[in-house]
Amino acid sequence: MKAITYHGPEDFRLESVPDPVLKADTDALVRVSRSAICGSDLHLWHGGMPIPETGFAVGHEFIGVVEDVGRAVQGVRRGDRVLASCTAGCGTCASCRAELWSGCAVTAAGGGNVFGFSSGLPGGQAEAVRVPFADTNLFKIPSNISDEQALFLTDILPTGYMGAEWAEVGPGDVVVVFGCGPVGAFAQRCAQLRGAARVIAVDLDEGRLTRARERGCEAVNPAREDLSAHVLAATGGRGADAVIEAVGRPELLVKALELARAGGRIAAIGVIAQPVELPFLLVFLKNLTIRSGLVNPQRFVPRLLPLIEAGRIDPTEIITHRLPLADAVRGYRIFASHAENVLKVVLQP
């Protein structure tokens, strides 16, 4: 089959690779109908995450149709339209029982916790994928939801929701979201869904800020406006109830401590790979809570699916580019360079 494979930084290739096959009774084979390029994929692309092997298919956001299942699979069967959680767990170890499928020791030992980062668990920017522990990691897509509406349930919509949940966003809150990219956009939407009174979206890209304004946020470009002053004015001088960092930069986490009110909550859902020099006295004096972590879509899909079905959220709003799988490398270039006002690139077989 055709797949986009990793050969090194900025060296992704469209190649023919062997078709995936069932390896365990709990596996399923999924014929991919849509996949997408994620900000995390850019860590591979830019070389920030060195990988010793090459030739495996990349991509952890994909949906498709079940082509075959192992004999122990109960929940899905051939022909079902399904979405896969980007993080794969066994479903029964201590970590999975604690709803941390991303920390599953069984899948980690068996090839990987996240699709598309190793030959042990090849990814979904391909024509087909083997999904381990299908009962845990696949969800049927209801017939009233389109492929594209379901696609982002695999990762970034749950990630955005997780940010709003971890920041304990509730009715009446004033929420600051750093970043108006795909994850930031969904964090903003989910903060609204949880009842935020005001969402203050922060970015340097005016196009993205305009889109944030369209989805009902106040949009602030800190290069042009004093963000702290904006937040204080919006909160009667108290500071933000919740801050969500969806970019992944240390200095924004530090800024979050300043913007939060006493008793405020901070969720860091962007990947901050460097150490952070944190003025911890602020955390103490302001009674703050800080959370971060990998997403576990298994926990959020049951909440988010009905919202898509009911039309309360339409995840397709972030799609700016649709390309054939064969043009994926061009998609990476566009996404990596922020060209063409790109927000999200979807790949079709």
Add this chain to the structure above:
Amino acid sequence: MKAITYHGPEDFRLESVPDPVLKADTDALVRVSRSAICGSDLHLWHGGMPIPETGFAVGHEFIGVVEDVGRAVQGVRRGDRVLASCTAGCGTCASCRAELWSGCAVTAAGGGNVFGFSSGLPGGQAEAVRVPFADTNLFKIPSNISDEQALFLTDILPTGYMGAEWAEVGPGDVVVVFGCGPVGAFAQRCAQLRGAARVIAVDLDEGRLTRARERGCEAVNPAREDLSAHVLAATGGRGADAVIEAVGRPELLVKALELARAGGRIAAIGVIAQPVELPFLLVFLKNLTIRSGLVNPQRFVPRLLPLIEAGRIDPTEIITHRLPLADAVRGYRIFASHAENVLKVVLQP
């Protein structure tokens, strides 16, 4: 001053009564700018709640302007526009510290916990009211909120919100609300604000159902449609995640047990004065949670005010009648008889 006073069932009168005066250093005097007739007032009107005394002003939903304060009052001063919590607490007893101002022993001993049910704590369908423990029971109204937008923060908007909170309504939930009167309407709005995917509004009054549909609910008249079948169809056969009873009838509480899914939550915010013959085995087999109680607006106003300021909720949508205070008795007749498609009657001095 003029006030609407209680003299027995269906015998409310517009009378001159002595002006209220400050009695304690923690009191405030409020000149009333708007008041409203509440479903709870009808318990007095219909004689369901026999009261031994007469001549006191009725009404527990009112807002106004501070006219005078005792010397210990810190939070409000002369000229402030304020709303009063319908339930009054001292703020420092064990019950108030536990956020149950409605159970305050100090105010209960000193005249009453709720305005307008005794001569000890006369009500707000009057030109002025004495408010005890003003720092606990009054909230300033921001300048960007109108009198009518603030009025229902005194009772029924917090009551509706409490219903949604107690039913633990969260993103993606399917919620059934019994009743499309003022409280039911706000419970529906608050369920939406907390992220419900679908709100199923139930009533026998087609006019009220039409209004529920306008606010984005599915509206079911159980006299015309099989409610159980509707709920099962809406939930893939599972049952509702949450049910809010906002009417106050035992049989609806029993019906709620049937409609809830396993693990579902039921909030009873209508006053159910009679004993309920509860098929408790259903509560056991379905792992249900049931909550009921008096509202404590002090807890919810800080959440709800910013939502009104931000335009995410407009409480004036339920007002159907505006009458001068002098016509309040006519207002009671209209409200008690469900005449003129009445939903809510507001009184102006």
Add this chain to the structure above:
Amino acid sequence: MKAITYHGPEDFRLESVPDPVLKADTDALVRVSRSAICGSDLHLWHGGMPIPETGFAVGHEFIGVVEDVGRAVQGVRRGDRVLASCTAGCGTCASCRAELWSGCAVTAAGGGNVFGFSSGLPGGQAEAVRVPFADTNLFKIPSNISDEQALFLTDILPTGYMGAEWAEVGPGDVVVVFGCGPVGAFAQRCAQLRGAARVIAVDLDEGRLTRARERGCEAVNPAREDLSAHVLAATGGRGADAVIEAVGRPELLVKALELARAGGRIAAIGVIAQPVELPFLLVFLKNLTIRSGLVNPQRFVPRLLPLIEAGRIDPTEIITHRLPLADAVRGYRIFASHAENVLKVVLQP
């Protein structure tokens, strides 16, 4: 193999039945080392739960050693000492994902949710048992825990803990527990573990009250002492923070409403099969929460196992009788008649 089988009320028999066999790849066979007679088994014994079929093995509290596993089983293997959850779920349906394994539609359709109530899911008062979905329903027993210490993790220790959790027992609370039988005893222990300041144990059996006193409770026999007065005295007149009903009688649930303080929580973990005439106005006036439901040991075993390992709780304290499996019928007679100061009967092969 030998098993205790159901043939009608008070007609349980020691019989030879066919050895269980693996039916599905997710099954395990467990050789039973200990089982126990539960209060729920008495519903069968007394005929309160009519069953159309006969000849199946009874009993849902059992532990043992894995004898064989289906090829899809990951978490346990031959030779592992294991305990089985009394309620069996598939682990992947919507109900199981919501941590309500007891409401699993898959196991319900496949034979039953609870061991020992049908021929579809025969019980553990036998030499061996087939356990479906072994990865979900079996837990390995650590080597530093004895068989008898692990036995009650199958049902009644989690049930007692669930009662304390649902009643939201926390540090400093005054807790009333109705019933000093096996479940009540564990509810008392778990209330203490969660930090209750005082646990008031209620029973009519003086022997059981003495045992409750030994485990640090205040013990009240309401036939001899005014329970309401005791609770008011213990709480400065406020009422109990939490009440746990562990007997299963409607009048005790009604009494619980009276004993609870404003804002109190009530958990009903005894099976109340009859309708309850509930004075619901109390629930409203006192802002109460009521919960009931079937236990899901899967949720509690990970919390309780370490407490047994650390010696903070020793579940064997309730064992009063140890009988060979062949004498199980005599065990039922003793347990059903409250003879010999029985608290709990354990069966050994």
Add this chain to the structure above:
Amino acid sequence: MKAITYHGPEDFRLESVPDPVLKADTDALVRVSRSAICGSDLHLWHGGMPIPETGFAVGHEFIGVVEDVGRAVQGVRRGDRVLASCTAGCGTCASCRAELWSGCAVTAAGGGNVFGFSSGLPGGQAEAVRVPFADTNLFKIPSNISDEQALFLTDILPTGYMGAEWAEVGPGDVVVVFGCGPVGAFAQRCAQLRGAARVIAVDLDEGRLTRARERGCEAVNPAREDLSAHVLAATGGRGADAVIEAVGRPELLVKALELARAGGRIAAIGVIAQPVELPFLLVFLKNLTIRSGLVNPQRFVPRLLPLIEAGRIDPTEIITHRLPLADAVRGYRIFASHAENVLKVVLQP
């Protein structure tokens, strides 16, 4: 009256100062019966917290007897034995309504949020103290609790409890506590009260470790034993469920990230005044939660008082030194130098 006053680092003096007087209707005067020296007082002593003024009484842990009250005070009266919260709030501003009395803008503007750090709110190492907003900041001491048992409710027992609450310690958890000083000791006790299976106490002082062992902890001296190995062994290789930092050193917060399991919670209750170089990728990869903050005893006293009354905790266990107020400076020297196996110094008038 006599008081211990601040004149600069290591320059505290026993002096005569004017008797305090009532300034507001909401004030109370308290005749001090016991006070204590807190680790936070050492920040003044060591000069780590430069203060521009001198001559004010220090000390924020004190209890006593009410001598006089302003006319608006409701909850306490002359002759009541009372304890004062170390952080003083007005009780009615937005911060106090949110249960963050330590962030009260009203008391901050009126002299200070914490007793004993300025002339605006002089402290309790004195014969008498003026307590503002007495209804919010004083609690009556029940007659069955001694002065010394009540003394630490003013600050460090609530601080220890807050640590256990913020680290979300629950039944079955393995908890690491850095520090076996007064605050660490109480954090350990409170972790036990909330049901921890194992508490691992860490310190370099063997005397303090012995005391920790006596209170049921595992005690680890990281200078002699590999702490990480100990925690891994205690948790089957998973890591600690919760870590409480009660020392106030950046490197221990970093170590906490390493010791916590995936999904673990970290509470920092020691004051970390310096910036912390945090390896934030660990927070992300392990889905951690970090909290810190000032204590608000008002929130915890109602939970902790009944536990002392019931004998489930005896705070006097940490007292090693009792000195007359006149010898307070000697007490500071002992406490600052860790001499004489000091744990806690109590001062008596």
